[in-house]
Amino acid sequence: MSTRKMSVAIVGATGIAGQQFIDALRDHPWFQITALAASARSAGKSYGEALRDAKTGAVRWWCADAPPPEVARLPVAAGSDFDAASVDIVFSAIESEPARELEPRWAKLRPVFSTASAYRYEEDVPLLIPGVNLGHAPLLRAQKEHRGWKGFVAPIPNCTTTGLAIALAPLHAAFGVEKVAMTSMQGISGAGRSPGVVALDILDNVIPYIPGEEEKVAKETAKILGTLGRGAIDPAALVVSATCTRAAVLEGHTETVSVSLARACTPEAAADAMRDYRGGIEDLPSAPRHMLTVHDDPFRPQPRLDRDAQGGMTTSVGRLRTDALWANGLRFVLVSHNTKFGAAKGAVLLAEALHRDGYF
């Protein structure tokens, strides 16, 4: 590791996801934010100013601690003008539509870590979760070669996929996951950038539909748990049937999961497999102590109590029990922090892993 920190840009810096990148990089030992970009409306302002609502004067900032003063002073460029050559790494927190056009432009020069879905399903793009499928990372080399880029695009999965894939990974390795019925109760901070969920819609309510979410979870889980083939990932042969709902919860996605396994697995064996699961990322600055935390108290995990465990980077599991629906059935509940491991901090962890492993 060099003594100089690597310079980092955050594009889409003023939205919720962008703010979470700033939070995730606070006092980072390896990376330092040196450039910020956002919509044209913010361009030319300092970051602190750009956060201020022009009409009401309110500062639109959703993380617990205020942005570091040295970041608040940085000038904001227009995302469309941003020059990736000015930094070592680009973190992209923009919407999928602009991502489709802009991220390749940056990836020609630099590694791009993105929360957008634009490139998740491309053949030469792995969908990496540190600790789960870093074995897919060599596909990035194929991507660079194939596209003639110096950098690459490394998207992270949908925040609802992340916790599920992490919980399934040790089960898949040991017992073979064949079918998954999942219902999510998702926190409102995951509803994207602006304006997000309207209060009048969610207070005293559940919204039973999140457009596109269920398809993403199904497709991404199979890709993440798949195997690296020639220039592409062979998805795992599993069916994921998801119903994704929005709950009156600020942060944290809760998922009830029912799994049909290839081989018999007691709840105790599942708990052991989860507790023993090591992702080979213990040495990384943003890594949790444990990929998975298994609770015995049947009232856990709960999003408010468990989302922040280990810096929002562990996936909490509870209520492990057999499921009579299937020959080798297992049921459980998980809570995953959608804006920590499931978004910015997960992307930072991925950058840490790929930097450690020499991908840039």
Added chain:
Amino acid sequence: MSTRKMSVAIVGATGIAGQQFIDALRDHPWFQITALAASARSAGKSYGEALRDAKTGAVRWWCADAPPPEVARLPVAAGSDFDAASVDIVFSAIESEPARELEPRWAKLRPVFSTASAYRYEEDVPLLIPGVNLGHAPLLRAQKEHRGWKGFVAPIPNCTTTGLAIALAPLHAAFGVEKVAMTSMQGISGAGRSPGVVALDILDNVIPYIPGEEEKVAKETAKILGTLGRGAIDPAALVVSATCTRAAVLEGHTETVSVSLARACTPEAAADAMRDYRGGIEDLPSAPRHMLTVHDDPFRPQPRLDRDAQGGMTTSVGRLRTDALWANGLRFVLVSHNTKFGAAKGAVLLAEALHRDGYF
């Protein structure tokens, strides 16, 4: 129907469930509340006084409209002293433990309709949902004979079972339900009598466990969809795997349901079966216009918007789609009002049906 109304007692009248009986019987065309009973602490007071918290002076009343003045003036007896001979019908809203002892005492003389679970699983006790399985009602005659009672005990199912059984009924009739994976997000009013869910536990949270609930749903659904045999119900041969959670919703249970059917069924065919479903109860005062309301808008049903539809007596269904988990798979979301059809008003509807059909 006689011109004189039948006289009705509510036992457990001061709790949430008891209050809902008072609300459900407001201006009832057939039944009139003439007696109230509750814990010894309330005995001797008027009902209005009994609702008042001794320490703070607060009136503990949770329904939208205040109790009718003529009910507020009624004296409250101690439940253990209550004489069932003084009324035509007993509605019991007491806890299961006292119900086990007290309900038979009343049933010796009068029909007892109960929200308690004490007798739900007895062989000679049907678990009736008007519009779904009134064909099981003749078992009440066997019960009377077998126990030497003039009355009977007719418990209603758990509030989480009710909406599920109603939604499954037309599917089971037409396509044969074999397996059900269900996740509930339950309103807090269903958490029973006193004190119910503590605010500090549920705000900005989901609680992933409700003790005993999942077993009840599995057992009760099979019994309700079963067939009347000799002196007992033969449960339907279906597996229900439920995960029951509590959400920050005042009233209304939302359930995501995945069903494996014996015969192929398109979402359209399922919607038609649900829309066409008639329970033969249209003539009853508390009946909904439709047992099931099917939404096309994928953002429905929502508990806050749909729980009160048709007086809280219709079960709202949406997001009907195929489910790749099974050969003949179907998925949907339902919302059911846990304290209307799922509790007191459902028990009143059952009393109406059994009275119409000559059971008392």
Added chain:
Amino acid sequence: MSTRKMSVAIVGATGIAGQQFIDALRDHPWFQITALAASARSAGKSYGEALRDAKTGAVRWWCADAPPPEVARLPVAAGSDFDAASVDIVFSAIESEPARELEPRWAKLRPVFSTASAYRYEEDVPLLIPGVNLGHAPLLRAQKEHRGWKGFVAPIPNCTTTGLAIALAPLHAAFGVEKVAMTSMQGISGAGRSPGVVALDILDNVIPYIPGEEEKVAKETAKILGTLGRGAIDPAALVVSATCTRAAVLEGHTETVSVSLARACTPEAAADAMRDYRGGIEDLPSAPRHMLTVHDDPFRPQPRLDRDAQGGMTTSVGRLRTDALWANGLRFVLVSHNTKFGAAKGAVLLAEALHRDGYF
């Protein structure tokens, strides 16, 4: 009253305030919706179609009951093209900026009842609350004459002012209100049209500032409780010091009020004055039975329990007690329904009153 209903247009029909007009006019005995207008984006669609979110397919409708089918079928015009001559009455639910330009255009021909603040503070515009200050209505005749209009603009007050002015009216008449300290905890439905309060801002929170609100409350209360002079309202000589906050409440504004009176007034006398208060509007279709409902239970009023009392048209008051801050001090808490009497239904009631009194 003629047997034919008067024809009514709602401009700004797709927003929250517009939807509330549709709800307030459901089965109205005098008025019938025959025209709808909204933004250019909705123009040319049926109302039902215009409510549908183009991207997600969701129906954006926030009232309890769906719009009447005959209204859902009406075509929507662009607000800027709307021809007031096509109806008898215009209800305007548009933002203040366009209201400034458009409302006079319509008022040239027809009476315009508006929830916008654009004309509230004009000299020749009364700020009318039926039951409180209909004596100011003759100023509308001066307005017509002065501006050479066939119709007029009659704005209703800010929703936070309405409940306060109603509660103060009988006190002011009997005891003279001199100073008012008020803190509001306002429901989120009052935050205007689109998108309203963001869930991430209000869940588990209080927002201590609503831009412009406090000044409106102070100015409007003095105008409403003032006296009709020559071609203008002489505002009442009272100081209103308000702090307006947003609470995690769907609907209903709660206000704590401390009043300094000119003459001594016991809490009992205040309660009597409030209970006896008659506004001379009892005969109108949208009027409450009582302008004010006074609670003895110190835990009332509560927004969730009391906002819907008497169709959301009564102002509920409780906790009446002396206030040691002032020589003749009185304190109380009130709850007022911000989107019923405080918005559309209040405007409909005003139209009823002015129609009854021959203003159009």
Added chain:
Amino acid sequence: MSTRKMSVAIVGATGIAGQQFIDALRDHPWFQITALAASARSAGKSYGEALRDAKTGAVRWWCADAPPPEVARLPVAAGSDFDAASVDIVFSAIESEPARELEPRWAKLRPVFSTASAYRYEEDVPLLIPGVNLGHAPLLRAQKEHRGWKGFVAPIPNCTTTGLAIALAPLHAAFGVEKVAMTSMQGISGAGRSPGVVALDILDNVIPYIPGEEEKVAKETAKILGTLGRGAIDPAALVVSATCTRAAVLEGHTETVSVSLARACTPEAAADAMRDYRGGIEDLPSAPRHMLTVHDDPFRPQPRLDRDAQGGMTTSVGRLRTDALWANGLRFVLVSHNTKFGAAKGAVLLAEALHRDGYF
């Protein structure tokens, strides 16, 4: 400071307030928990076991982090049997009624720091807030002498008083506070021990009354801002008129405050006085960096964003502006953490201050 830590007992250890003591003493540099007491029901169990609900198995623990393992292993005594001689300091988190009897028993031997109100209003008992009125502490010596105790009882104020008194202190010193109109919107965690606020009461609601709270705030504020006389505190000559309400907020009390001052004070001068306010406690382990944090953003303070600032130990103020109600009027909004400075952590800070100053 000795190298050995002082030994500490928490009585009432299983309730919310008791748990907060355990949280406040986590890794404390001076104090170490060596004894725990609670109700007879918990006696004989380990603390970890005592937290477990006997019926459901749920662990009833409300703080963010689990209790330290060494505390979870401590045995729990019955409060009525607890022997104060076994420790150096007693922290009491019991209800007021038992406190009246038990706290003197412990104070005979040891200093008792209490969140109960039982002794707050006794003549020889100061009501201390570190940083505000430690000058009243000598009254404790009079108390010991007068009562013949080796220890003393030092209660902390009501959680709603604390933030108000801290915000008023610099204003009172510089400009003279004469009248205060205050409305609180209090978090639910302040509602005491068990079961606290019921979810059905507070979701989508405001409760306008908290029994006894307003009187406490008025009396305690005058006592805290008073002066030490002979063997008693002479209360400050100020009138506090409070309306205390409960809001759907987990933690943090928000208060809107209107103040009449003896001498003119601009908002800027008030902000300066608050920012410059030093309480002489900067060296204590639990002290905040600043007693008061003043916000310029008019949308601050907000309970969710500001309650945890500086470990929940700073009082956040915003919206400072003149108040036309009074000749020298000032208005503002404050947020104070009711279970940090307002409860256990405030009591620990008080113990730190009195230990530093040689009171034990």
